[in-house]
Amino acid sequence: MxxxxxxxxxxxxxxxxxxxAYQTHPGxxxxxxxxxxxxxxxxxxDELGVEKRYTDAAKMMKDAKLDAVSIATPNRFHAPLSIAALEAGLHVxxxxxxxxxxxxxxxxNKAALxxxxxxxxxxxxxxxxxSYALKDQVDRGAVGDIYFGRTVWHRRRGIPGFGGAFTxxxxxxxxxxxxxxVHRLDLALWLMGYPEPIAVSGSTYDPIARAKADAAGATYTVEDLAAGIVKFANGATLIVEASWALNIEEREHMVTLLCGTKGGLVQKNTGGGYNFVAELYTDEGGNQFTKRLDWSTEPVPSSYHEFVDSIIAKRPPMATGEQGIKVMKILDGIYESAATGREVRYDR
Ligand SMILES: NC(=O)c1ccc[n+]([C@@H]2O[C@H](COP(=O)([O-])OP(=O)(O)OC[C@H]3O[C@@H](n4cnc5c(N)ncnc54)[C@H](O)[C@@H]3O)[C@@H](O)[C@H]2O)c1
Incomplete structure (x- = not known):
């Protein structure tokens, strides 16, 4: 090798x-x-047995003779660190x-290109x-053309600690x-074939987190609930919802529902936790069927191993910068629409 x-x-x-994960990939x-x-x-x-340790990312990129780097800092540093790494010739x-x-x-993305x-x-x-089992159903045509979806991740109470980067x-x-x-949006968009967003409307709220922050004398400058509706160039519509604090039944509520001309697909958690089911809904000869998907197949590579595999194979990775841009456009649209009270359009 x-x-x-x-x-x-x-x-x-x-x-x-x-x-x-990089320690467990043979490449x-x-x-x-x-x-x-x-x-x-x-x-x-000490735990991972790594000798080269840096407090300064620029120094690491210059000195450690790396081929690739992972960036897992607060979001604000993703772009500057990624661009610096790409300009230093590293995969990111x-x-x-x-x-x-x-x-x-x-x-x-421009820096990567x-x-x-x-x-x-x-x-x-x-x-x-x-996720692969769901994609397989889409690729096999079981749902036909997807024209409507809803993708959701709500927490009843799961506000990250005040004073940290997330709030x-x-x-x-x-x-x-x-x-x-972003996770639920990516899953829905990936299954839909990453269509081009052309219009976004959204709302954001913060009443539960704001009350808690005020009581604690803490600063809280983000939403605690966001909801949006996205229209795509291919005519499809997707509803997106995410919250850290919402008065609902479950501790966690995650669902991605995609409805097409031939069938519907859902991936959802059960019991308010991290156990999931995936189902396919079809109509055959006027009778409606629900099929629970079996995904106990070959293990699929983690995202980290996929990254390494893509570099070795000299091919684009499965989750690309172009896809990341579409996700960011939708998020920007929801935030802008929430602030202005108007639909945000990308096709004019
Ligand atoms: N893919 C997933 O499922 C998943 C899960 C959790 C977090 N994340 C993402 O990972 C990122 C980090 O999340 P987290 O929970 O670890 O955040 P965190 O704030 O708990 O930790 C960030 C770490 O980065 C360090 N750091 C910050 N700026 C740095 C810099 N310029 N150079 C070197 N180190 C720096 C901090 O000291 C800290 O140890 C976020 O973007 C988050 O959205 C993804």
Whole structure:
């Protein structure tokens, strides 16, 4: 086998998952890690047995002779770190959301095209046996043309800690929509074939988190609920909902429903937790059938292994910068529409 790819990871909370995955792929080795938090850096380095440790990402990119890097910092740093890495000739796996907004995402994608390096976005929920089973149904034509969908991730109470990056608009770009909504949006768009969004309307609210923040004397600058309706160039419509705090029954409520000319597909959690079911709804000869999908097939590669595989095979990764841009355009549209009270159009 040819030389292993030399991998680095920036941001070691979520990034620890990236780091561990690079240690388990036969084609990659974890060479260097970076975090501004010295204690976390030392603890992660000791646990994973990594000698090259940096508090400065630019220094790591310059000194560690890397082939590729994962970026798992707060959202604000995704674009500048990705662009710096691409300009240094590294392939990049950037955490979701791709960036703070679509303009930044476009710049990242341009940098990747210019550098001729892979830029992958970590839409990690797509990389599961169940997601592949859903995609298989779509590819086999079981749902026909998808013209309507609804994709949702609500938490009854799941507001990230006040004072952290997630509740600060300057560091995160938004709240549950940019945090949780991106995963459900990616899953729906991937199954729909990533159609081009042409119009977006949305609303955002913050009453539950705001009351808690006010009571705690904390700063809270993002929404606690966002809802939007997206229209695509192919005529399809998708409803998107995401919240960290909503007065609903379940602790977590996740559902992606896609309805087509021949059938409907749903992926949803059960019991308010992280167990999922996937079903196909069809009409055969006037009779309606519900089929529970079986996804106990071959394990599919994680997003981290897909990133490594794509570099080795010299092909684009499965979750591309172009797809990340479409997600960011929709998020921007929902936030802008919520602020202005008007529909945002991309086709005029
Ligand atoms: N794909 C998923 O399912 C998933 C899950 C969780 C988080 N995420 C994403 O991962 C990213 C990080 O999330 P988190 O929960 O780890 O956030 P976090 O705020 O808990 O941790 C971020 C870490 O990055 C470090 N850091 C910040 N700026 C840095 C810089 N410039 N250079 C080096 N280190 C820096 C911090 O010290 C901290 O340790 C976010 O974009 C989040 O949306 C994705």
């Amino acid at each position: 040819s030389k292993k790819l030399r991998m680095g990871v920036i941001g070691l909370r979520m990034g620890k998952n990236h780091a561990k 990659s080795e974890l060479v260097a890690i970076c975090d501004m938090d010295k204690d976390l850096l030392a603890a992660t380095g 796996l950037c955490e979701k959301p791709m960036a703070m907004n679509a303009a930044e995402a476009e710049k990242m 210019k550098a001729k390096r892979n830029l992958m976005i970590n839409f990690s929920y797509r990389f599961s046996e169940m 600060n608009k300057d560091l995160a770009g938004g709240g549950p929509l940019i945090d949780l909504g």
